[in-house]
Amino acid sequence: MKITIIADAVSNLYKSIIKDKNLEIRVLNQHLQIGKESLLVYQDIDNVNEFSKDYYQKMASGVEIKTSLVSPGEYEEAFLEEVKKGNKVICFTMAQGISGTYNSACLARDMVNENYPEKMVEVIDSMTAGFGEGLQAIHAYELVKEGKSFDDIIKECEEFKHFVRSDFIVDDVRYLIKTGRISKTVARFVRFLNIKAILKRSDASKIAFGGTALGKAKAIKSLSKIVIENINNDIEQTVYITHCNCLSDAEELKNKLLEANIKNIEIYDYDVISAAHIGPNSLAVFYVAKEAY
Secondary structure, X not given: OOEEEEEEHHHOOOHHHHHHOOOOEEEEOEEEEEOOEXXXXXXXXXXXXXXXXHHHHXXXXXXXXXXXXXXXXXXXXXXXXXXXXXXXXXXXXXXXXXXXXXXXXXXXXXHHHOOOOOOOEEEEEOOOOOHHHHHHXXXXXXXXXXXXXXXXXXHHHHHHHHHEXXXXXXXXXXXXXXXXXXXXXXXXXXXXXXXXXXXXXXXOOXXXXXXXXXXXXXXXXXXXXXXXXXXXXXXXXXXXXXXXXXXXXXXXXXXXXXXXXXXOEEEEEOOHHHHOOXXXXXXXXXXXXXXXX
């Protein structure tokens, strides 16, 4: 019996990344509406880099962006397709504290499992988004390749997720206002002084406020310091930097980490689903920390 790893589109695992890394991970599409245009991520996006440039320009100009969950029905269909092939499923979702996607997956899991004598599907709350989720899905796939059992992989991944850090800079807090992360009064103050918000994932599966910095350059310096202080240097790992159409900022962060002897750094465009909630020119870094949350 095989084990299939499934993630949602927020995992940042584009088709090109899946192909380049030879990953047998199934990524479920999510619905994205840009103005009057509706599409599936990442089924309808071939060149993520080119798409992102246009996407963030539209976002900055005020075009309305809407995202939607993977429905329980869509999860159930995907789970059943794998189970009917004789596969067990481990599914990763974005943090349940910021999305109902986890609950959708759990409903589908229960509907599928009740028809089998043993557990066929398990759902793991990644407690984060973006490549924080993708990193966990990749880790699970590596355990599958090692021949670990279904239960052992679940146990190890539930422990592993507490060591995955997601730290990021939001360039313009108006996108956070829409999601109720900070008050309008604080937002006006931050924007007036050109203060950049530094955020992180929390141990409550939500986004936590990590501090501020005066200007983008100092924010990137602070972000690099956070990584250097927290990263687990005792293991071989890949650090993932993602950006919302600010490649030069991502390269600046990468160079600061390289100077600190942190290697194996890869840069990608930020996943376009969760990017809708943090806005253009945001910058994130995902890695395995030396201590759990």
